[in-house]
Amino acid sequence: MKLVYEKDYGVKEFINKNKDIFKEKLLSEAVNVRSKIEEILLIGNIDLLNNANKLTVYIVEEREEELISFAKQEGVVWATHALTLSFKLEWVHAIRRTIWDFFFHYNNFTNQSQEVKEFFNLEKKINDQIDTFLNTFIVSYSDYKDKLIRRQKEMVEDLSVPIIPITPTVCILPLIGSIDSFRTQIIEEKVLIEIGRLRIQTLIMDLSGIAKMEANVIDNLMKIIDGTSMMGCKTTITGLRPEIVREVINLGLSFDKNVETKGTLQQALKDYLIID
Numbered sequence: 149m150k151l152v153y154e155k156d157y158g159v160k161e162f163i164n165k166n167k168d169i170f171k172e173k174l175l176s177e178a179v180n181v182r183s184k185i186e187e188i189l190l191i192g193n194i195d196l197l198n199n200a201n202k203l204t205v206y207i208v209e210e211r212e213e214e215l216i217s218f219a220k221q222e223g224v225v226w227a228t229h230a231l232t233l234s235f236k237l238e239w240v241h242a243i244r245r246t247i248w249d250f251f252f253h254y255n256n257f258t259n260q261s262q263e264v265k266e267f268f269n270l271e272k273k274i275n276d277q278i279d280t281f282l283n284t285f286i287v288s289y290s291d292y293k294d295k296l297i298r299r300q301k302e303m304v305e306d307l308s309v310p311i312i313p314i315t316p317t318v319c320i321l322p323l324i325g326s327i328d329s330f331r332t333q334i335i336e337e338k339v340l341i342e343i344g345r346l347r348i349q350t351l352i353m354d355l356s357g358i359a360k361m362e363a364n365v366i367d368n369l370m371k372i373i374d375g376t377s378m379m380g381c382k383t384t385i386t387g388l389r390p391e392i393v394r395e396v397i398n399l400g401l402s403f404d405k406n407v408e409t410k411g412t413l414q415q416a417l418k419d420y421l422i423i424d
Contacts (some may be wrong), residue, residue: 149172152165159250159254163250170204177242180234180235184235192231194229203218207247207278210277215277216281219280220284224288240285310322317347318349320351320413321335332368339351352386352417353373353384353386354387359389360391361392370403384407387413
């Protein structure tokens, strides 16, 4: 397949008239991405070839504002679908090499003998725009990725510390699964914030879903209970298992006199709700 050129062609028209050759050259430059084009299209509805054409136009025509906007949009899309960043970098560098290859052929067709200064000015314009795209894309990708991580972390924390209101002043905190020092920090922060926000007067902490606690976790839990008391909230502990009670005794610890303990959550609820 031969390149098509007529004397009135500009660079953009030259690339557009030879778009099939441009595509093949681009694909040959992006060896790893080539096999992933269909997969990326299915995952994120991202048409890499069409986007390459769009980016090339922005670069050739020096449409910097649109290039930056496009880079930000691409960054969000790639972060949303957790697409591999290395593929994007390889793809953009392949676009860079393909554009320069077409500039070389265009220069041959036009018989332009560029001065060194003109060449370096052109090199700076083209590469600066591609670098601007890459930098903007990476910042956009990283920022959106960080937002996703924060949202996921908040979601995990909410699931890890599910404070459930049962009356305007009474809430239940059912703790399930293993508890380590990191989780007790989350529990402490969430409990104290929610006591202040919801004006909780009684917190029923159900531990029936916890089979074992390390000594440092028990100590941290005691401090959380003390903190709720400082905020004017009464704590009722339910569902303590024998293994945990023995550990508390062995550590020489005891609950504050204002803390109530009940065998089951149902027993505690009878004090606050009408249960048959």
